[in-house]
Structures are given as structure tokens and as C-alpha cells.
Amino acid sequence: MTSITEKISDILTQWNPLEVPAHIAGVEYDEYVPRIVACLHDQERLANCIEGILINDLGTGYDPSLEEHVRDLERVCAELLRTSDGQDLEGR
16 A cells, blocks of 8 residues: 555656656655645645745745646645545554
């Protein structure tokens, strides 16, 4: 069985907001997984968490005033929330 942390890591790797090479993307975002897991119980908190990671940690140039950026963030949040549905977040 795949753990919630592995699923989140896979989503971040596929999203790859830094557009790093695929062999690097598999580990590039792992340090953010625990922060994301802690926010999975609240959609707004999750969006704020990921927005903070994009702006403050990754320096991606994310701009919340750009509709394309917001849509991409919402898509990833929705995917993360779907992944966590029914999961035991305490057991991670």
C-alpha cells in the first residue's frame, strides 16, 4: 500500500513547479511533504501552505494575481485533497 506521503511526493514530482529534470524532481520536493500533510484537513490552509512554498521556499515567481497561477495551484490542491480522502493522516 502506498502511503499518503508517497502519494503527495508523486503529485509534487509530476507537477514539478521548478521544472527540474525528472530524475531530480523525484526528491526535490520531499522536504515539503510533511508541511503539506499537516494542512490536508483544510482546503484554504493547504492552498496557503503551497502558495507559501512556491513564493518563499522555491522562488517560482508565483503571482496570486495571475489567473493561470491560481488555477494551477487550485488544480494541485484538489489533487492533493482527493489523494487524502479516506486516508489516515495521523499514520502518514
